[in-house]
Amino acid sequence: MNFSDSVEVDTLGKANIISPLLDNNADNQYFVRDDEKIIIQINIKNVMQSVLDENQISTFELAGPRKRIYFDPSKLRCALVTCGGLCPGLNDIIRSIVLELYHRYGVKNIAGIKYGLVGFIPEHKHEIIDLNPSVVADILNEGGSILGSSRGKQDIELIVDCLERIQIGILFMIGGDGTLKAALKIADEITKRDLKISVIGIPKTIDNDIYMISRSFGFDTAVEMATQAIKGAHNEAEGYLNGIGLIKVMGRHSGFIAATAAIAQQDVNFVLIPEIDFDLEGENGLLSTLEKRLKCRKHAVILVAEGAGQKIFENEKDEFDPSGNKKLNDIGIFLKNKIIEYFSKKEINIALKYFDPSYLLRSLSANSNDSVFCGFLGRDAVHAGMAGKTKIIIGHWNNHYVHIPMVCSVEKRKQVCSNGKLWHTVLESTGQGTLVNKP
16 A cells, blocks of 8 residues: 555445434534544655645544434344454454444344354345344353354355345454455445445454554463463473473464564564565574574574475465465464474483464463553444444554554465564574575
8 A cells, every 4th residue: 555545434424413422422422523643654755755745644543433324223233253363352343343333322123143244145044143142241251253254255146145134234253264265245336236334344453464464463362371381391391301382373474473472472582474584494494593592591482483394385286274374384383393303313402392372372362452442442443333434443553543444454474574573583592593594
């Protein structure tokens, strides 16, 4: 996305209905106008250059309640669906959306779609859940999603057929990059049919890799739990001569969990992530550097993201999951076996302990920070939908909650920058060096 790109927000039409929030709490309710904007790029050099070049300064629309809304709450039916992999905070998002709709706007008809996009397809015959405050009251401490989830592509026309049939006015879609791409296609089909259905996305990825989203819910919880795994691996490694703690965490294409956890709990000596190349063999490779570490300190901790080192498997046949994502080879087990083999050949005794908390991280309930964050996202999603906004996701940018057009986030993926502060801090913390052999 270029600094001068347009980021206009689509709307279903003019908002002419006085918000019930204004009626019920005129003195204390905070309202936002559509002309309130947050600058996307805050580097002063870039801002001044845009002014000098007479370019438009790109901004995001500020999220929050509007004084006038598009939908009549007494006649509105909304739907919620969670898609893709599980993530801490899904139930928090569901709860915040339901309570905001029900109590603040007076929307009493809220449908929960079971098992992701599959729930829209008639042949699967999944029942719709009636969501209300009593259903969501106690779900904060539950991991996963009370609506369930699924992966895989579904017929967009059949989904929109269902939305028409059950008379949905606002569809809230909670999911990652694949879900957001599907949400945009659904919204485009709705536009093609000239329907008045708002599609609002809440970005979900434990990997924190959605483009133009500075932070995604579940990430904070994942980092917190990853630090616990690091503590355990470090204690195990220190307890034995030539002890090695090897931990695999989530991160298919982006290593934010591994990099951040390594800084949060600085007992890690090697961090391997998808964005940064490394060699296994050779003078500067991982195995040789690990051997030097053991000779010097007698123990080591290695933290690897699941998508790291996939070049090692480049000659193997590619396989794909139901959503069309390339299946990753298990770098954790591979490294475990390679390390054991390497030191066995050198007749060096090691004590290697392997930790894989990946699915534990995904299925946990959200920690306090994530739970608060989910509350803001859910409520702002409701405000946006009620105002008639569509084809947007709710994001956190420059310390504000904003409306981000879906098209801005589905173009590419956010990754750890090899020359950025995060990765350089990892290198300072671990002292691991480049782990790449000189040409």
